[in-house]
Amino acid sequence: MPDFSIGVDLGGTNLRISAISTDGQLLEKITLGVKVALGRDHVIGEMCDAIHRLTAQYKDSGRFIGAGIGVPGIIDMESGMMRKSANLPGWEEYPVRDEIERRLGARVFLENDANAAALGEAWLGAGRDADNMVMLTLGTGIGGAIILNKKIFYGMNGMAGEFGHVTVEPDGVPCGCGNHGCAERYASATAVVRMAREAIESGKAPALARAATPDAEFSAKSIYNLAIQGNTDAQGIFIRFGRALGMLLADLVNVLNLDMFVIGGGVVSAWDAFAPTMFRELRERSLVYAATAPDSPAQKEGASAAIKPYTRKKTIITQALLGSDAGLYGAARLPAL
Numbered sequence: 001m002p003d004f005s006i007g008v009d010l011g012g013t014n015l016r017i018s019a020i021s022t023d024g025q026l027l028e029k030i031t032l033g034v035k036v037a038l039g040r041d042h043v044i045g046e047m048c049d050a051i052h053r054l055t056a057q058y059k060d061s062g063r064f065i066g067a068g069i070g071v072p073g074i075i076d077m078e079s080g081m082m083r084k085s086a087n088l089p090g091w092e093e094y095p096v097r098d099e100i101e102r103r104l105g106a107r108v109f110l111e112n113d114a115n116a117a118a119l120g121e122a123w124l125g126a127g128r129d130a131d132n133m134v135m136l137t138l139g140t141g142i143g144g145a146i147i148l149n150k151k152i153f154y155g156m157n158g159m160a161g162e163f164g165h166v167t168v169e170p171d172g173v174p175c176g177c178g179n180h181g182c183a184e185r186y187a188s189a190t191a192v193v194r195m196a197r198e199a200i201e202s203g204k205a206p207a208l209a210r211a212a213t214p215d216a217e218f219s220a221k222s223i224y225n226l227a228i229q230g231n232t233d234a235q236g237i238f239i240r241f242g243r244a245l246g247m248l249l250a251d252l253v254n255v256l257n258l259d260m261f262v263i264g265g266g267v268v269s270a271w272d273a274f275a276p277t278m279f280r281e282l283r284e285r286s287l288v289y290a291a292t293a294p295d296s297p298a299q300k301e302g303a304s305a306a307i308k309p310y311t312r313k314k315t316i317i318t319q320a321l322l323g324s325d326a327g328l329y330g331a332a333r334l335p336a337l
């Protein structure tokens, strides 16, 4: 029987814990509606109890090699502490990894949630045949990760891959990071709702205003539904979304020239509303993409001619395959790397 590990996804609302074999089989998945608001010690206690249950249950089917935990925040890899997390108040400057290791008596690895999702996709999802990839997770913001030779590229301080804060509009809307016009202010679930609200308030989107009134929630999903039903104001928001994402991807493709760029996160289900604009923007702005796009109509363009002899391989831009489980698989992969 293959060995197994535990993958944990510590989100803002749910705590999910899985037992996954080292050959990628999901043995079991537990979702705990743990209240993060009840505090760090409560969450860690619930997590360790669930991990103990799973390891006891599968101890006869293979060796338990350790646990990986995906967390929303910046981690100091050496100390195993959280350096910064907007969603987990009270977790900073606390030895999260060492404390969980002590309770489990096993090796524990912490990883940023965007990196964990990318590792999952690289292992068993869209990137399983790619050695090098970038993953963008579109949610409340844009999570980013760079995988080189199947491993995370961390940068000097573990902060590489902050793609959400790449400028796509020099004089655009302010961002919490201090910059203006960051990509995640235009291409995330939060951005869709903000742009829709602003369009309605400006009085320039009457079709959206009429449609929005009975919709108390007014989520990115409901705006997407309006777009596919033909609401031109809603379509315009996803065009803006696609433009921003295309600009960001154009920069990434030009700089990195990687095999694959995987786009995941909840809003990726609006693919058909934003992808045509995204690909058009990408072709227009990135000479590397224009030269390496799969069966590219752009091969006729002048930009591609100079690079053509060096680029027999194609740049693949595609949707993530594992959905919200990507982070669980990626976290479970950590003890085996």
Ligand SMILES: [Zn+2]
Residues within 6 Å of the ligand: 164, 165, 166, 175, 176, 177, 178, 179, 182
């Ligand atoms: Zn920013």
